[in-house]
Amino acid sequence: MKSAGLARPVAIRWSPLVTALAFALPVVFVLVPLAIFLVYSFFSVDQGQIVYAPTLANYLRFFTDPVFLPVFWRTIVLCLSVAVISILLAYPTAYFLTTLRGRWRYALLMLLMVPLLMSYVIKIYAIRSILGLNGFLNKALVGLGILAEPSTLFVFNMNAILLTLTLLLIPFAILPIFLALERIPQVLLRASDDLGASSLQTFLRITLPLSLPGVASAASFVFVLAIGDFLTPQMVGGISGFTFGRILYSQFGTAYNWPFGAALSVALAVVVIVAILLGERFGRNRGTSL
Amino acid sequence: MIAAPRLSTILLAAITVLVAALLYSPLFVPIASSFFPVARGEVDWSSPTVETYVALAGNHEILAALRTTLVVGVCTVVLSVVSGTLLALYYHGRRAGRSLLQFIVFLPFLMPPIISGLALLIFFREIGLERSLLTVVIGHTVFVLAIVYRTVLTRLQSMSRTLVEASYDLGATKWQTFWRVILPNLSSATVGGAILAFALSFDETMITILVTGTQTTLPVRLWAMMRLGFSPDINALVALILMFTILLCALAARFLVPRQIATQRS
Numbered sequence: 228m229k230s231a232g233l234a235r236p237v238a239i240r241w242s243p244l245v246t247a248l249a250f251a252l253p254v255v256f257v258l259v260p261l262a263i264f265l266v267y268s269f270f271s272v273d274q275g276q277i278v279y280a281p282t283l284a285n286y287l288r289f290f291t292d293p294v295f296l297p298v299f300w301r302t303i304v305l306c307l308s309v310a311v312i313s314i315l316l317a318y319p320t321a322y323f324l325t326t327l328r329g330r331w332r333y334a335l336l337m338l339l340m341v342p343l344l345m346s347y348v349i350k351i352y353a354i355r356s357i358l359g360l361n362g363f364l365n366k367a368l369v370g371l372g373i374l375a376e377p378s379t380l381f382v383f384n385m386n387a388i389l390l391t392l393t394l395l396l397i398p399f400a401i402l403p404i405f406l407a408l409e410r411i412p413q414v415l416l417r418a419s420d421d422l423g424a425s426s427l428q429t430f431l432r433i434t435l436p437l438s439l440p441g442v443a444s445a446a447s448f449v450f451v452l453a454i455g456d457f458l459t460p461q462m463v464g465g466i467s468g469f470t471f472g473r474i475l476y477s478q479f480g481t482a483y484n485w486p487f488g489a490a491l492s493v494a495l496a497v498v499v500i501v502a503i504l505l506g507e508r509f510g511r512n513r514g515t516s517l
Numbered sequence: 518m519i520a521a522p523r524l525s526t527i528l529l530a531a532i533t534v535l536v537a538a539l540l541y542s543p544l545f546v547p548i549a550s551s552f553f554p555v556a557r558g559e560v561d562w563s564s565p566t567v568e569t570y571v572a573l574a575g576n577h578e579i580l581a582a583l584r585t586t587l588v589v590g591v592c593t594v595v596l597s598v599v600s601g602t603l604l605a606l607y608y609h610g611r612r613a614g615r616s617l618l619q620f621i622v623f624l625p626f627l628m629p630p631i632i633s634g635l636a637l638l639i640f641f642r643e644i645g646l647e648r649s650l651l652t653v654v655i656g657h658t659v660f661v662l663a664i665v666y667r668t669v670l671t672r673l674q675s676m677s678r679t680l681v682e683a684s685y686d687l688g689a690t691k692w693q694t695f696w697r698v699i700l701p702n703l704s705s706a707t708v709g710g711a712i713l714a715f716a717l718s719f720d721e722t723m724i725t726i727l728v729t730g731t732q733t734t735l736p737v738r739l740w741a742m743m744r745l746g747f748s749p750d751i752n753a754l755v756a757l758i759l760m761f762t763i764l765l766c767a768l769a770a771r772f773l774v775p776r777q778i779a780t781q782r783s
Contacts, residue, residue, distance in 0.1 A: 249607040252600045253621045256659045257633075260640035261624065264632075267639055320536045323529035335533075337770070342540040344766045346720050348736045349755045352743045353543035356550075363546065394539055401536075426525070455629020458722060462743070472631060479635060479727075489639070492632050499629060 268489035275483060285490035295474065295491070302471040303498065305385060306453035309392045310400075310446045316393075317400035317445060322434075324401075325408040336405060343398045351462045354391045358382045358463065383465020391463050392453045399452060400445040403510070407441020408434070440510050447506020451499050471495065544759055551752035569753040576750050582738035586719060589650060589734055593657040593718040594711045600658070601665030602707060606699075609673045619666075626663040633660065634727035641728065648730040656724040661717045665710040668773065672706035709772030716765045 269281045289295050324336055342350070357363045358381040365377035381387055411434060419429040457472035464470065475495065478488030551569050554561050573579065604622065608615050625633040634656065641652050680702065684694040722736040729737060735758070742751055 245603065246607065249600070249603045250618065252596075252658070253604075253618060253662065256637070256640075256655055257624055258621050260633075260636040261628075263640050263643060264636035316532070316536050316539075319529050319532040323526075323533045326526065326529070339537060339540060341763070341766060342544060344716060345544055345762055346736060346739075346755075346758055348720075348722050348740050348743070349547065349758060350543040352739070352751070353546045353755070357542060357546055363542075394543065397536060397540060451627075451629075455631060457629075457631045458740070472629075476631065479638070485639060488635065492635055495629065496632055499627075503627060 264489050265493065267486050268493050270486040270489075272484050272486055277485060285487045288487065289490055289494060295471075298469060298474055299471050299494065301385075302454065305389060305470065306392070306450050308389055309396060309453045310449040312389070312393045313397050313400040313449045314404070314442055314445055317397055317404055318438075318442070320397075321401050321404040321408055321441075324405055336401075339401055340398050347395070348458065350395060351391060351459055354394055355382065355387075355463050358387055358390060382463060384467045385464075387463040387465070388460050388468050388470065391459050392456065395456075395459065396449045396452055399448045403444035403448065404438060404441040407438045407444075411437045443508075444506050444510035447502050447510060450502050451506075454495065454498060454502070547752045547755035548759060551756040569750055573750040573753040573757075579735070579738060579750070579754060582733050582735045585650065585732050586735040589653050589657060590715045590718045592654045593661060594714050596654065596658045597661045597665045597714045598707055598711050601662050601710065602669050602703065604662075604666050605669035605673055609670060622666055623663045625659045630660070630721075630723035631727075634724040637724065638727045648728055650730070650732055652728040652730070653725055653734065656728045657718045657721055660721060660724060661714040664713050664717065665707075668706050668710035668713070669703055672703055676702050705772045709769055712765055712769040712772065716762065716769065719762075719765075 267277075268285055269283070271278045271280070271282050271284055320339065324332055324339075327335065355362075359365070360377050360379060360382065362382070364381055365374065368374040369377060381390060415433055415437075416429055419433050420426075424432065455472070457470075457476055460468055460470040460473050461476075464473065471491070472495070475488055475491040478484045478491060482488075552565050552567065554564060554566055554568065604618070608619065637652070637656050637659075638648075641648060646652060676699075680698055681694055684698045689697065720736060721734075722740060725734050725737050726740065733741070739751065739754070
């Protein structure tokens with residue numbers, strides 16, 4: 228929001244002490260730790276002791292060892308799938324919201340956002356109990372006669388991670404798509420209607436293209452959150468649901484190789500940054516302002 | 518004007534209902550099962566009971582974790598509100614270095630928590646700070662700072678400079694203007710930001726797992742318990758936390774929902 232004219236910004240003069248205080252917290256506890264973290268990725272470990280000498284060994288190992296890259300790619304594909312499924316469910320939902328008028332529109336939007344604020348750990352736990360062998364999903368599928376007996380398809384594997392992450396992240400897809408749809412000027416839709424386009428044509432030629440920036444933001448949000456999540460794979464992944472986050476974490480726990488773990492985190496951070504930048508690049512709303 | 522519902526509208530509504538059901542299913546399942554006994558990992562739906570809640574009241578580990586969570590939450594709120602408000606005031610109406618520091622403030626919020634957590638873990642080890650509640654509070658504060666900063670900054674940007682000028686014109690000193698004019702105008706934004714900060718801190722798990730010492734917060738405690746399997750008092754606790762969170766959300770919305778939307782609704 229730009230303030231102009233009468234609503235010029237409130238100006239306050241600051242003493243150097245206050246300035247220093249304002250800078251202290253983020254610089255000391257955000258910038259410095261991340262910088263140290265980056266430096267750590269160039270160290271190595273010898274007999275459980277960290278060797279403070281620069282080396283590229285960690286990065287070489289990441290690219291040459293047959294274990295890490297496949298899991299890395301598999302995790303990226305998994306999170307892309309989460310983003311795609313979330314959008315396929317979120318788009319019609321967001322579209323439906325924008326067809327509502329007045330109070331219903333925002334009340335329903337709020338209702339769909341509330342699950343975001345619920346405890347993350349608890350939701351994962353509940354979803355696991357729904358997907359499990361004795362869970363509701365299996366009970367329902369057996370009850371409907373779709374499955375003969377409870378299946379292990381939905382728990383302790385990649386499917387479980389995919390389903391759980393999607394359930395957790397759908398609200399993050401709904402919001403940007405809703406905002407993009409809401410920003411489309413109604414006059415464009417009416418003009419299209421006046422010119423004789425069918426509602427499907429109007430949707431495909433006007434609404435859909437103009438809402439794509441919102442879809443890009445949504446995809447970027449969901450992907451970044453999915454790839455950074457470690458608790459879901461740990462809880463519902465089991466042995467076959469091995470993701471990059473779990474490998475990364477294991478370097479800090481059982482393997483006790485902090486520098487290598489830091490290097491793996493840098494790889495993760497690079498993916499996250501690329502996804503955020505792509506989201507920014509394609510997520511900007513163009514052509515919707517009249 | 519209400520048009521007759523078309524097939525496409527019905528289809529869209531059906532998908533929306535499905536999505537809502539999917540989103541709410543993990544919330545209602547624990548609440549519903551909290552009123553029934555659990556035996557060998559299976560819920561016995563035939564005999565409703567409140568014994569899970571009685572068991573919860575006697576679970577000292579959980580109560581201790583709850584206390585820790587509240588202490589951490591309060592400390593986090595105080596630190597992040599003071600520091601976030603300072604930053605917002607400092608950065609408001611100023612260009613130099615703004616985007617850089619703003620970027621730093623937002624980093625822990627944008628980065629996966631596992632990266633922020635591990636970075637802090639290494640940092641604390643290198644400066645020789647033992648893992649304790651202090652390190653948890655620091656972790657939570659840098660994580661929620663962005664939210665408080667953003668909330669206060671948004672309010673500041675919509676505040677008119679004429680208010681401050683009028684205050685000076687009427688002979689108020691800098692501090693009087695700050696305490697009597699600027700701060701009261703920011704109050705609902707700071708309260709809303711504080712509630713959001715508390716809610717985020719209450720739920721934060723990943724960073725906490727990495728930087729905590731012997732004392733655990735509630736999500737971390739739950740995390741440890743859930744990995745071992747189902748237990749009836751978890752369901753009761755989950756139900757209580759959900760209700761508490763709904764209350765917090767309603768409170769935050771009350772302070773943060775923009776006026777236009779509020780009036781549109783009434």
